[in-house]
Amino acid sequence: KFEDLTGYTLAEIRGKNPRILQSGETPETLYQELWQTILSGQTWNGELKNRKKDGSFYFESVSISPVRDERGEIRHFVAVKEDVTEKKRLEAQLHQAQKMEAIGMLAGGVAHDFNNLLTIINGYSELLASDTSLPEQIRQRLTTIQRAGEKAADLTRQLLLFGRRQPGNPAPLDLNSLLSGLVGFYERILPENIRLVVQPGPRDATIIADRSQFEQVVMNLVVNARDAMPSGGILRIDLDRVQIDPAETPNFPEAEPGSYIVLRVSDTGVGMDQEVQRRVFEPFFTTKAPGKGTGLGLPTVYGIVKQARGWIQVTSAPGKGATFSVFVPDAGSQPLEEVATVTAATDNQAAGTILLVEDYAEVRQFAAGLLAGLGYEVLPASTGEEAVEIARQYSGVLDLVLTDVMLPGISGPEAAGIIRGLYPGVRVLFVSGFVPDSLPKAQLSLTGSQFLAKPFSADELAAAVREALSATPAPRILVVDEDPAIREFVQVCLVDAGYRAEAASSSEALARLEAEPWEALLINLVPPAGDGFATIAGLRRSGRLPRLIAMAEVYDDSCQAAAKALGADATLLKPFSREPLLAAVRGVLDATRNPHSA
Structure with a gap:
């Protein structure tokens, strides 16, 4: 066992001092404590980070006890050791996963609040900028505000993608087709001193994912590889299919047994040390110079891949380039979910009664004013309970429930379900900048319901309402x-x-x-x-x-x-x-x- 663990044979190690195994990375104070304990006649228990013969590290859980002679003097020491390298690796992975989940929840919550603010900023600036009665200079300044708001909205979208809270449209996606359609674009964004090599994968390299989101995955990885090669090099993209058996899952802690499509993006650039690799998917962490990046490119990749039920492995070392391997379940090994297709409305005549449920007062006022201006009758409510009460008392025809997902008290989907019981077949349009994992996804998939992400512009809200109202009535x-x-x-x-x-x-x-x-x-x-x-x-x-x-x-x-x-x-x-x-x-x-x- 000792030979297997350390790489040393008994002949090589006999008569040598145990210091031969020291890694140089265990604090000196720990050794001082160890010797003080065992020389005082007590047993020392702890963990040591040691080095194998080949230079790699391993961790041991150690118990060292003194051995006394017949006079009670300490003559020898006996050590009982257990290799805990794998345990430490799994603990580190669990800690990292928990940390990333916590950061994702924080990012999603921040994005939710920002999306409410941006809905107001972008919505009103768009409305005012289109007001031809205002002076041209003011309208231009409003347009500038609008552009800044759109950039801010893009940042919140990336935060939501990292936190896996950005709704998408998952559908069968052939990665061979995706890559072949984007190669020309990648070649245009790469400098002449970087050579692009694309290796197609096996036939039917199909996954279930949102196409635009997965295009962003590949784009972000390509840009990251480009930036890691300031002096040029080779950027390689290849696809593969791997089968992970139950016996192999310890090597892939985030995997379930089955078939996976693997997208690899490799570079011959500067590489990364272990500390950078541990933090590379954290939002706003970047090794680039100030102003050269947002620190959201790789976190966005992380979130999209997680949302597609996949994971990412990073292999790198300083000066030896890096390889990002994206594992996503093979579409042939998972059930295809139905993807609803809704035909957009062609009738621009606004008519109907809308129950608007939004707890953020400014967003509610903006949406109510816009919809009323388009000719709809609007019934505003600030909570799900208030919306249900309005629906119970309303004596007319209710055409649409427009509700935020996250509300104080009962959630938007819960309120919509109750209102559906009062008005069977009423259309539902959910809006949100953040959808927590605690909300059952079944609640967001009511027949006849649709989704609009915050922040939304006046045109986007108007179009979404028209589309929801023109959808085929429920059977x-x-x-x-x-x-x-x-x-x-x-x-x-x-x-x-x-x-x-x-x-x-x-x-x-x-x-x-x-x-x-x-x-x-x-x-x-x-x-x-x-x-x-x-x-x-x-x-x-x-x-x-x-x-x-x-x-x-x-x-x-x-x-x-x-x-x-x-x-x-x-x-x-x-x-x-x-x-x-x-x-x-x-x-x-x-x-x-x-x-x-x-």
């Missing part, structure tokens, strides 16, 4: 079951998911189906009075009832016959939970929109 679904508790449960699940769901008993169902248009019917396989099944089957054949889901306690022969008679598109076997219910509804409604998939 209408009728829930039919003789058990009131089941009707209520199914209706609540559907309304919370953004559908316009209503409930009825079997005796009420036929009249409701014949009188109103519905996209889908969820019905228990217990026949309503009279020839109800025949009537429903007729509605199905005529096309007036596009989709039907049958619910059943037991799917026996009689239930199968009833489902077939109704022309059911899907069957739900009771008891069922929320997720199977929503999956069945999504499945049949998707088939309606895409008939070839039915």
Whole structure:
């Protein structure tokens, strides 16, 4: 064990002083304490940083005890040692991860407050700069303020990317295609004394990530490599696919077993020592001269990669260049999430009632004034509770809930969910400069909801509201079951998911189906009075009832016959939970929109 740990053979070490293992990096005061302790007859316990034969370091947990002769005099010392190098490495990684998480939370919180301020600054300066009644000189100065605000907004966006709080649009992304499309641009930003070498990766090097954000990852790494080679050199970009097995995960502490696409960006520049490598992803840490960088380039890379469920490894040494290896799960090894596509509005005529929920008074005043000026009726609220109360008392048609995500008391998504119960199918537009991890992401994915990041300009807010209001209305679904508790449960699940769901008993169902248009019917396989099944089957054949889901306690022969008679598109076997219910509804409604998939 000693030979394996130190690299020395027994023959090489026999008769040598243990100082041969000293690294020179253990404080002298620690050795003084050690000798004072054992010479006084006590046992010393502690950790030592030692050096192997090959010059590399290792850590030992050591217990040294004195050995006395028959007269009680100390003659020898016995040391019991344990190699704790791996333990120290894992502790350091955990500490670094916790530190980066804390910095990310701080950065996200700061960005949230700044985004509220920038929304006011940028919004009002944009409105005033477009006012042709103002003197030209004042309008020019307002434009200057606006440009400065936009630069500040870009900094907060980078902070949010570092903290993994910046919303994106993850979708399948072929990194080979991404790189081939950007090579020409990279060559233009590199000086003549830097040679760019791009090595394409394996076929189908596809990940799930936001394209624009991942373009920024590669760009920031390329710029970082360029700046590390002031005298020129070689900048290499290559792609690879690696398989990480369970036995290998100790070497990749942030990985789960599976297939990963690896993007490597290497340079032959000045390199980094261990201290710089430990801090390289911290916001505002930079080794560049003052004014030469913001210190947010690599932290932004860190945040985007983390958001894509990946991690980064850095290999470097002073004078030997650096390699940044970005590991991201292979798209073939993870489920693809549906990406909603919303068609932008073409009708510029503003009309409708908007419930505006914003706790920051100045932002609320700015947004309310802008929307009212565009012709909308605005109902302002400063908290989620106030918004719910306004919705309960309002007697008109509510078209849109425009709410900040983070509110005192109940959150914006929670308030929107309650209001959806009062106004089934109402559109929801979330706004925020910061989305904490503590907020369930399901709350931000309500059917029919959209997202606008702060800070936003007047034009961006107006466009987002138009787009939200012009989005396809949520499908209408009728829930039919003789058990009131089941009707209520199914209706609540559907309304919370953004559908316009209503409930009825079997005796009420036929009249409701014949009188109103519905996209889908969820019905228990217990026949309503009279020839109800025949009537429903007729509605199905005529096309007036596009989709039907049958619910059943037991799917026996009689239930199968009833489902077939109704022309059911899907069957739900009771008891069922929320997720199977929503999956069945999504499945049949998707088939309606895409008939070839039915």
